[in-house]
Each structure stands twice: as C-alpha cells, then as structure tokens.
Amino acid sequence: MQNSFTEENYLKIIHNLSGREDLEVSTNALAESTATRAASVTDMLRKLADKGLIHYKKYQGVRLTEQGQKVALKVIRKHRLWEVFLVEKLGFGWDEVHDIAEELEHIPSDRLVERLDAFLDHPQFDPHGDPIPDAKGNMPVPDYMKLSDIAMGNKALMMGVLEHTTPFLQHLDRSGLTLGCEIEIKEVNEFDKSALIQINNQRTLFISQEVSKNVLVQRL
C-alpha cells in the first residue's frame, strides 16, 4: 500500500518535530507545521495510526512507529539528495532549493533514488549540512553545537544551520558565513548575547543571538 503525498509530509514533519529524543509531538505543533487546523490534523492522525505508521492515543500526542520512521527517513533521504543535486549539478543557491526539494521528495521510485545517490557520489550531507540517511535508513547523528553556545575566545568550524528559510540563508551569504568557514568569537555582549566574530581570520562582524542560535558549529 502506497502512502500519499500528504501522509508522507506528516510523517516527515513528525520526525523533524520529535527530534533526536523521540519526544511526543502535539496536535497543535503539527497544525502549525502543516499549515492546517488542529481538527484536520486529528483526522490524519487517526488515519496514520490505522495504517500502523504512528503510535497515537487521543490527547496524548504521537510518535512514529518503526514503520513510520522508515517512511519518514526515506522521504528525508530523497529531500536531501535532491537538494545536493540542485546545488551541485544545477547551480542553485542553498537558499533556493528547499521548496523545489519539497516537491521532488515525493517522487516514488527506489531505483531513481539509488541512481541519483550514485550520480552524486553518495553524499553524506546536504547543502545545509544536514546528514543524508543511507538506503537502509541509517542516519549519522553529528553532535554539533550552536554557535551561541561557544564561549568568548574560542574558535569553531561552521557545519550547518537550524533554519532553512531563504531570508536567513541569504543573510548568512551576505555576512560571509558559509559551511566550513572558521569562526572566532571575539566578544559576547552580556545583555543581548549578540557577538563580535571573526571569519577565516579575516573580516569581523557583529551577529545577533537570533543568528548565532541557528548556526551549527564544531568546536576547534
């Protein structure tokens, strides 16, 4: 039995919201993320539960079943592989690919995904630094820190982002913050947590906590 476009989206979003600790996801959170109303979410949750894709008890929130996890990871794999394709092969910017990949991720052919993966040389990470699950659904879980958690005086490598919207990514572009750059924390302002940083030992700039909370780094 095939899952619909919409079902796949719910599973993907449940996966993303439940995070690494596999927390229960609330109906309201799903309504927010799917841009629908809570009542619609409830309908869909009953359906997904009937199909054995989620654990669901009324009023208690949801978690993915083994089965549901598998489907979600497959969708995420496809999304991230297509993003690599769009950036590496078609020359899109990392700020332009999310919406297109959102469509491509639902194209249903295993052979297509595997050939795409090979064509791209089995990439491990997408253009935003997110890990790509392998064909069996194994996904490495890199333990990056938020830039906002790095103390003054330390250096770190930029490894990813937590926010995938076009405006945020374009802001990073304009600031010279790209994956792999080296960041040194020169100063942190106590009152608003804004920071003065230096990039690749060259230019320095101020960034707000809004930004530093959404940048993932590896401490050096």
Place this chain on the structure above:
Amino acid sequence: MQNSFTEENYLKIIHNLSGREDLEVSTNALAESTATRAASVTDMLRKLADKGLIHYKKYQGVRLTEQGQKVALKVIRKHRLWEVFLVEKLGFGWDEVHDIAEELEHIPSDRLVERLDAFLDHPQFDPHGDPIPDAKGNMPVPDYMKLSDIAMGNKALMMGVLEHTTPFLQHLDRSGLTLGCEIEIKEVNEFDKSALIQINNQRTLFISQEVSKNVLVQRL
C-alpha cells in the same frame, strides 16, 4: 492560478491525441487515455473550459485554446527533458523512464526547467526521438515516416518510435533497433506486411507490421 497535476495531464493528453492537425478529441478517447470513465472526463472538460484552457461544446469534442496549448507544451517540455536526464545522466534505459518522467513533469518551477535544460546542453530530442519544445513553446515538427511506409529495397535511418511502452522498447532493444541505426528493407510480405530488414549492413531479421508501424524513420 495554478493548474493541478490532473488538469495538466488532461491538457497533455488532449495535445497528444489531437495530433499535428489539431483535430477535435472525443470524450471517449480521453477516457481511454486517462484510464477513467467518460462521465469523469465530462466533469473535467467543463472545468478546463471554465478556466479557458480548452474549446468545448457539449457532444462536439474538444480542442486546446492558445492558453491550453501553452500549458500542454510546458508539461511536454518537462517530461522530455527529465527523460533525457534519466537516460543521459542517471543511466536508465529508454524503456524505463516513461513512468518516472510522468511524475517529474508536474514539478512546478520554471527556474528548475531552465537550469535542467542548460545542464543537459539544450537537447533537441528525447531518448525516444521526440522533439523537445523550447522555453517559449516552439516545437520543431520533424516529418518522419513510419518504417511500414518504406518500400522494399530502400534504406532509412531510425529516428523515433510511436509507442513508448516498456515491452515494445525492450523488444526493439533485443532486435538491435536503436535510434540512429540504418535499416534496409529487403523484403515485404504482401499478406501480413511483415518484413525482412537488414540493420547497419549487418544482421538481418523479420519484423511484424505491428513493429514497423511504430518505428519512425527518415528515408535515405
């Protein structure tokens, strides 16, 4: 206003069925091609007519409007470009790509199509020899002949096929009939129009009229 997946399919099929001469397409023909019932087709035709995409008078069949033609050609352009991608870049066989392209053709981003086109070096024909409309909707109309219309003793180059099903294309593969090959008609049997042909001045084989009617050639 966006057109749905289903609407795009109807427009594409109307285009394909109305052929070069822009003939009226019947409700029944559409029901057959869309694998739905005539009553469902009628519903959709009213909808497409309301949107100004087809000319439709009850009981009289349909034709695309200027507008509808534009949408149809855009879908066809996308379908054929994705087929080129699947064969040239991902290494699929020409017999495997139709169904996948059937999905990809509805991904809605103009920038995606144009970048894909550039990535593929602006191909003129898809892997089955069908011409690819350009971004403005202009499609070259090569005037190929059916292999079945070539007289005994003549030679021709294989340029395309009229049938895109997997079994037919696999049969051509097994027979050694690939795009660009040279075919000489050695004999034609009067009673069943089956023929003895020679490919690239090498092996000879018998083909039925079923086959020769679905192979497009250019006379030499």
Place this chain on the structure above:
DNA sequence: AAAAAAATTTAGGCTAGTCTAAAAATGTAT
C-alpha cells in the same frame, strides 16, 4: 426517415483532505 446503436452528459454518490463550530479532555492557578 425511423429504429437501433454508440457516444456523451446528467444525476447522485463516494473518498481524501480540508474547514468551522461546538463539545470534551487536560492542564493551570488560585
């Protein structure tokens, strides 16, 4: 030209996925 056959449309209904409004359950605060 009337009758029979074929094609098409209408009428009424179904499912997926959405909605609003109202009811019920849960959580929070006195």
Place this chain on the structure above:
DNA sequence: ATACATTTTTAGACTAGCCTAAATTTTTTT
C-alpha cells in the same frame, strides 16, 4: 480542589476527482 484556560477531538460540511446508472444526443443502419 475547584474554576478557568488551553488543547484536542467530534460533528457536520465543502471541493476535487472519481464512480455507476440513467437520460439524452448524435451517428449509423435499415
């Protein structure tokens, strides 16, 4: 612990796209 607020579910309804059965129009045959 009881009342208030929030969250979630139920009830009933809508649209897109499909269906079957019946009615209507067009085409073909006699």
